[in-house]
Amino acid sequence: MKAVLWDIITIAIGVVLILFPGETMDISIKVIGVILLVAGVAGVILGIKGKGAYVVYTMSGAVVAIIGGVVCLLQPQIIKSILPLIMGIVILATGLFNIFNAFSAKRAGASKWLISLFLALITVVCGVIILLNLNSAANLLVTIIGIIFVYNGVSMLIMKALNKV
Numbered sequence: 561m562k563a564v565l566w567d568i569i570t571i572a573i574g575v576v577l578i579l580f581p582g583e584t585m586d587i588s589i590k591v592i593g594v595i596l597l598v599a600g601v602a603g604v605i606l607g608i609k610g611k612g613a614y615v616v617y618t619m620s621g622a623v624v625a626i627i628g629g630v631v632c633l634l635q636p637q638i639i640k641s642i643l644p645l646i647m648g649i650v651i652l653a654t655g656l657f658n659i660f661n662a663f664s665a666k667r668a669g670a671s672k673w674l675i676s677l678f679l680a681l682i683t684v685v686c687g688v689i690i691l692l693n694l695n696s697a698a699n700l701l702v703t704i705i706g707i708i709f710v711y712n713g714v715s716m717l718i719m720k721a722l723n724k725v
Contacts (some may be wrong), residue, residue, distance in 0.1 A: 564720065570713035573667035577706025581699040584706075589594050589639045593632025600626030644701045652687025655680050658719070679715040684723045686711065694716055 588596030592636050603622025607615050632639050666673040686708040693701065 564717065565722070567713045567716040570716070571710050574709030574713060575705045577702050577709060579706075581702035581706070584637065585640060585643065585698060585702050589632050589636045589643070593629045593636075595610040595630030596625045597630060598629075600624075600629060634662055640698060644690060644698065644705070647705050648687050648690035648694070650687075651690060651705075651712065652684060655683030655685075655687050655713060658683055660708070660718075661699075661719075665719075670723040679719055681706075683712055683715065 601621045603618050603625060604622035607619035607622055610618055649723065655710065659677060661675050662680050665676055670676075693704075724725070
């Protein structure tokens with residue numbers, strides 16, 4: 561159920577990106593900044609309560625999150641310039657993960673695994689397209705990312721329905 565909810569959220573985010581590209585990017589950067597700050601503070605609290613190597617990993621991750629949050633809130637233009645790169649990498653990684661899942665579905669005996677593989681390959685191509693067009697206008701890229709988010713959410717729902725994964 562959580563996975564289906566995530567796919568629906570992905571579709572909704574895509575629609576918002578398509579309809580309001582400029583505003584969405586500005587708001588998203590601020591929301592990401594707040595989330596990173598909250599996660600960083602939570603990581604510091606967990607790090608203080610932790611023991612051994614766990615403390616080092618938690619505290620270092622918390623510091624990175626806090627720095628990222630501060631940059632998002634104080635220097636949003638920096639984030640705005642690298643956000644397309646980040647999104648391209650995330651979409652590419654999602655597509656590669658989906659390829660792995662398609663082959664896992666094949667090994668599990670799913671009859672429609674080839675459709676999942678095809679959809680995953682399209683996701684990879686979309687990620688590559690974004691990564692090859694980083695110098696495009698940010699708003700156009702946000703719209704493209706929105707379209708890809710909608711596609712990715714729909715394709716994941718289709719794969720889950722076909723393979724019952």
